[in-house]
Amino acid sequence: MFAKSAAGPSARLAVGLAAGLAVAAAAAGCVPGPALTAEGYHRHVEQSATALLSAVRTGTLAARLAEEGRAFGPALDTAVSGAEDDARSVADTFASRQPPTPGEDAVRDRLTGLADNAGDGLGDLRIALRRGDDATARQAAGDLADTAQSLEAVLAAEARR
Amino acid sequence: MPDPDTTVEVLRLGFAALDRQIYDSDDRPVGKVDDIELAWGEADTAPRVSAVLTDTAALGPRLSGRLGRAWAAFLRRAGAGGGPVRIPIGSVVEFRPATRLSMRAPARVWAAEDWLREHVIGRIPGAGRADDPGQ
Amino acid sequence: MKRVLAFTLGFLTAIGGFLDVGDLVANSLVGARFGMSLAWVLPVGVVGAALFTEMSARVSAISGRATFDLVRERMGARAGLANLLASYTITLLTLAAEIGGVALALEIATSVHYLLWVPVVLVLVWIVLWRLPFQAMEQTYGLLGLALVAFGVALWQLGPDWGALLGGALHPAPPPGEDWPTWWYYAIAVFGAAMTPYTVLFFSSSGVEEGWTKKDLGQARTNVFIGFPLGGLLALAVMACAAVVFMPAAIQVEHLSQVALPVAAGLGRIGLAVVIVGLFAATFGAALEAALAAGYSVSQYFGWAWGKARAPASAPRFHSAVLLTLLLGTAVILTSLDPIKVTEYSIVLSAAALPLTYLPILIVANDRDYLGEHVNSRVTNALATGYLVLVLVVSVATLPLMVYTKAGQ
């Protein structure tokens, strides 16, 4: 056997491309490490609040569609359950991250509370929709709307920093 | 404008023969021309094409390097022994556009095909049914 | 009359077949996050997809050769195998995404968790591949996929500010709070979703299977040139619906269940039911195509007998490859990776790998040895060269952008 390391450039290109794709996919899938700086922590706050707001607003949209009779149960249930899962997982991730200085404790407490509200509100809405309990659903939607407003306030405050 | 490098009399094996589809005399797709064997006769000054090789076992050396070694190791583990299938050049009618044989392919090229038909695909109901062409 | 019917069926199938889970997710997600500022990518993608597909249709109609047959012949055993591995991996990922998409559509219809549907989807896909004749398969899912027209009707019913939508589309820049790299990253996602390589692999091979000749070329072209732009319009409607309903509410699209909500908002229950049928059909059809495309490419590289129209017993290696790919794709989804994430990766990586299928087809489409007088015209070549540069730039830019933006986070 003779050593024939002379892979054609295009072969190398293609192999490289395949390997690169795999590596990049792996790298991009990684969650960012623990927030070490105040700057990093505030970015984390902003991302979490944005994700929570999205979940909460998905809930209020679903509640509106339910009230107007524009959608049927399973589709709304799936949408609200998805939003609830998102809210709870954001809440977990957010709570697990430690603020770098005591100066961030206030925003941490505020967002932790809102994250819990979001998860609970979406949970209440899901249960009410499944039971066909319009009054409770309306109440849950109202709570969610309040949570959304507070989340917007947090985001606005973060943007002013 | 015919290129003198591709006239019928002269051809580049890598371009005109290697990696071309092989069909046997029954028009069945046999595989690809995975390698070509050259031989020197007593009186020859230059080697002549003596056979085309097919079957995945012939592919390993073509890939060479790390890929080729991995391929060979994979085939060894898969238990594919016996080396590539050799088709003497006398049975090759033409190389382009596809390699056509004047004989039926040796039974050994169908080993994997037959095994899968007998043990997997053929056991599933409806395996013998093709689409109606007019449908 | 029969001709008219075949013609209508053909481009209707092309419209419905244009959209898959990648298009639905990418366009809805982008509309929610970037409004209409990335709408310009859709025409770019649609023209590219039409160009690319027409060339491969011409190659298969005139030379009777499918894509990977030519890739192996023209790139050789080694570069061809590397190409095969890359294309196969991406097709597998796409298949996994589509299987996930079918399961999610069933979850939306029933609220039974999608993971429970995945094995059912596997069996359904496989039975259809095994038993349904080729054309019946294509037409059924293409026509049912037309139900996605509901997005267009819903948009109209939502009564958006058309001027604002148009203004957004004419203002291609990231909206406040978004940066340029992320914006470009999602531009690549929309582009990759419109130009998925599995479609081309499937289209060229199905042309060979159906025994296309010069005579069928005209019809194939019409299907592509009318069907794809109309499919692109549907994709635009998906994006606009999301821009109208989600963007003002700051909702980000993370689930397929959200994608359907604007239709409910616009059309109510019936619209929602129709769109769920469309979601199911589009993803199911794409799953069939992706599974076949994977089997085609492997079989064509190794020179095995292949074809869905053949009796499985006369192409056992091909059918085993399809079956194995289906099992692998199902396994990917059963790891409970988020199907939407799988979809996002599959379309972005598709964009990165486009040159692998695009370049060989472009080269062969210029070879008189294969195509005779049907080689690319000067106009086609000018356009195709532009797209060659574009797909190369996209291919080079994708991975750095993916890492830099943490996949668009």
Add this chain to the structure above:
Amino acid sequence: MPTILVSDLLGREVRDSRGTALGRVQDVVVRRTADGGYEVVGLVTGRSSVAGRWGYGGSLAPPPLLRAVLRRLRAHERYLRWDHIAELGETVRTSVPGERLGRRWSDVDPA
């Protein structure tokens, strides 16, 4: 009868009579003989065979940009007549200086 596989020839290093590297064996050229066989008449050397496999044959008329790229990719290709091979070992040595090798087999061997 001694035999050799084409895959074994492909990829071997090629040096000319002065030791200058000419790339590697990329292809084997054969001629149809009167008795219907194929006789080897030479080797194609160069750095890569891919562009050669695409652009080879004269039937390809790619758009200008692509043509320029393909031509550049093939600029290193040389044809080595079989009777100009001095030694066919792990390294193939030619009996003539590299610049005397033609770009296509027809440049040097009009037979």
